Amino acid sequence: MPPEQTLDPDDWDAFRAAAHDMLDAAITQIQTAKDGRVWSPLPDDQKAAFQAPLPATGTNVDDQLKALMPYGVGNTHPRFFGWVHGSGTPSNMIADIAASAMNANLGGRDHGAIYVEQQVVAWCRDIFGFPEDSSGLVVSGTSIATLIALKAARDRLSDYAGRETGPASGLVGYTSTQTHSCVARTFDILGLGSNALRRIPVNADFEMDCTALRAAIAADRAAGFTPFTIIGTAGSVNVGAVDDLNTLADIAAEEDLWLHVDGAFGAPAVLSDTQRPRLAGIERVDSLAFDFHKWLHVTYDAGMVMIRSEDVHRRTFSERPDYLKGTDRGLAAGGAWPTEFGPELSRGFRALKVWSQLATHGTEKLGQLITQNCNQASYLADLVDAAPDLERLAPVKMQICCFRFAPGGVSEERMDALTDEIVIQLQIQGIAAPSTTLVNGTNAIRVNITNHRTRTSDLDVLVQAIQDIGHTLNEGT
Helix, strand or coil: CCCCCCCCCCCCCHHHHHHHHHHHHHHHHHHHHCCCCCCCCCHHHHHHHHCCCCCCCCCCCCCHHHHHHHCCCCCCCCEEEECCCCCCCHHHHHHHHHHHHCCCCCCCCHHHHHHHHHHHHHHHHHHHCCEEEEEEECCCCCHHHHHHHHHHHHHHCCCCCCHCCCCCCCCCEEEEECCHHHHHHHHHHHHCCCEEEEEEEEECCCCCCCHHHHHHHHHHHHCCCEEEEEEEEECCCCCEEEEHHHHHHHHHHCCCCCCEEECCCCCCHHHHEEECHCCCHHCCEEEEEEECCCCCCCCCCCCEECCCCCHHHHHHCCCCCHHCCCCCCCCCCCCCCCCCCCCCCCCCCHHCCCCHHCCCHHHHHHHHHHHHHHHHCCCCCHHHHHCCCEEEHHHHHEEEEEEEEEECCHHHHHHHHHHHHHHHHHHCCHHHHCCCEECEEEEEEEEEEEEEECHHHHHHHHHHHHHHHHHHHHHHC
């Protein structure tokens, strides 16, 4: 018999020293996140290193890992304004180390990690005012959370027989034209087809037009379709709009429809004293999807689905084959397992970094940082409004400001092209990293502020750079 082997290190002292060295490098990386360039492309030699053949024998990769760290997307930098990315916290690195050492599978069974996730679910009930018999699950993000929630909405219509027979024909749902694309993708994945999702127009504040919603529901019923859900938005991806959740809840109650809310980044704004009133009614919804890794700065990835009825949630997914038989004692005890509330049997210990973030910083501090970002977005809007060569394209309701460089005497087509090139130049030069979007058909520089490191001085730098680059590009034509 050949000698028995292991993947543990031969020299634990050497491994410990190497691990401490890597931790020091990681701390330095995040400590200096506010310095230097926002984004840098991965150098060609490092790209080549990640195109090497599959290794048959192992080697030390520590130096390669350290060399990779400066070449992320840039979201730890205070002038990363693109899309909606959280910025992470140093304290979360410690939680990730602990979770990695435990290597827990949170599909089920009775072990310490399960109680951590149960605590996170209970805390989320408190945050959003959900009832005691509601349920929740820590997931990768709002996309999978939306899938779980809308499957529950679909399956309850057939008293869960649809889990075996498939969905009934003619099911339709309603959301605004500003809702994230993951909702349409969910309709596709659930076998309903993305055309079954009715896009309802929005008002001047980019909120769902509830009069148009009522009319669409009535028209579909008259045409023989079966409405089953309304999907509201708490923080639209383009401009940060929040639908009138109380009115949507009223309509859902009147029509016996499931009300789901996509609160990917906006839902945690209930922790902000200034933003909480805008989210009135969120406590009435049937399901809620949101991310911890956005405005709560948990390291990627960590999202959440909350469902008002634990019974509906469990009946939508519960399945306990023989090899997952539960017991009242021992390791297989613990009542309903997390795998009975979602599609994953193998689940990482995401809940620990969420628990750690909430426990370490507290909801008061996290809420204050949300307020801070919203105030910064208002500050940016004031800068834009005061600049004769900039034009704001949407109201600033939360943490997103959309505007463009508009020097005058330039065609709409030319301004759209300038917008794209300005954003690319900001990124390439490492100054800042906003993104672009369309606002009422107009190409816009979209600045999202969900970063606890951002300061108003960063916004001063951004505006000046946009003006400088814009004028250089415009004069060069």
